[in-house]
Amino acid sequence: MIMIMSVHVFPLLFFSGWGRGRELGGGSDVAQGLTIPRSTTSNIWQPRVGAPWDIVLSTSVLRPAPATEIYDIDVWSSEPKTIDNLHKQNHKVICYFSAGSYEPHRKDSASFPEEALGNPLHDWPAERWLDVRHPQVRRIMAARLDQAQRLGCDGVDPDNVDGYGNDTGFGLTKQDSINYINWLAGEAHSRGLAMGLKNAGDVIPQVLANVQWSVNEECVDRHECDLYASFARAGKPIFHIEYPKGRDRNDNEDVDPEEKRRYCEFSNSGLFSTVLKNMILDHWVQRCD
Numbered sequence: 001m002i003m004i005m006s007v008h009v010f011p012l013l014f015f016s017g018w019g020r021g022r023e024l025g026g027g028s029d030v031a032q033g034l035t036i037p038r039s040t041t042s043n044i045w046q047p048r049v050g051a052p053w054d055i056v057l058s059t060s061v062l063r064p065a066p067a068t069e070i071y072d073i074d075v076w077s078s079e080p081k082t083i084d085n086l087h088k089q090n091h092k093v094i095c096y097f098s099a100g101s102y103e104p105h106r107k108d109s110a111s112f113p114e115e116a117l118g119n120p121l122h123d124w125p126a127e128r129w130l131d132v133r134h135p136q137v138r139r140i141m142a143a144r145l146d147q148a149q150r151l152g153c154d155g156v157d158p159d160n161v162d163g164y165g166n167d168t169g170f171g172l173t174k175q176d177s178i179n180y181i182n183w184l185a186g187e188a189h190s191r192g193l194a195m196g197l198k199n200a201g202d203v204i205p206q207v208l209a210n211v212q213w214s215v216n217e218e219c220v221d222r223h224e225c226d227l228y229a230s231f232a233r234a235g236k237p238i239f240h241i242e243y244p245k246g247r248d249r250n251d252n253e254d255v256d257p258e259e260k261r262r263y264c265e266f267s268n269s270g271l272f273s274t275v276l277k278n279m280i281l282d283h284w285v286q287r288c289d
């Protein structure tokens with residue numbers, strides 16, 4: 001879950017048995033008739049393990065750092081010229097959007113049917129969980145992927161795909177999330193876009209083969225970094241964010257060496273591409289190397 005101040009944005013098993021024409025599981029009537037596209041990844045961008053990255057959602061990337069291979073930016077506030085400029089400077093671009101929550105200020109917010117809107121998110125009460133099984137939710141997300149493709153994004157970072165672990169109001173299960181992530185990945189790949197898994201560590205075994213990376217928030221504070229090491233063992237990077245300053249402090253001051261060590265030196269930390277960030281995900285970044 002990612003939040004930025006008033007601008008408020010938030011980051012497999014191969015489909016051998018999930019080819020086109022197969023109905024979605026999950027047990028919901030609203031899912032019937034939807035199909036899971038077959039995912040083909042042979043021509044999809046695959047970033048390397050350990051690739052240096054940054055995530056900047058609350059502002060534009062005005063002066064990209066040459067050593068930063070990958071930027072994760074907001075699909076809603078980006079323009080083709082921004083992404084083209086990053087490409088010209090040899091950066092790859094991941095485009096962020098929320099795939100599992102309703103944000104009232106988004107341009108397409110009026111397209112969501114009321115029956116697909118669930119409970120408010122615990123930490124972000126302006127947002128509401130989505131019923132990710134609903135056909136209209138799927139259509140809206142497909143349109144967001146179209147937008148990412150038009151912008152020239154290399155990949156996408158769909159957030160809030162872990163409704164199974166939250167009080168959504170829909171009783172969403174892990175299988176619902178697995179189905180949804182697999183569907184999103186297939187749709188992304190069919191548009192030439194790579195895709196990562198945002199958090200949702202409980203479903204990694206079921207989705208690892210069909211996503212190209214992990215974006216994880218706060219696995220050190222949550223004591224769950226070992227869950228994500230399987231990505232690196234599969235040759236896929238783990239883009240890892242920690243927020244050492246907490247929710248209320250956002251400035252350009254580096255954290256002290258002891259605090260930095262706590263977030264940078266953990267089991268298998270050498271497999272992670274770790275950045276320390278302000279909660280608002282602005283330009284400030286502190287790296288572990």
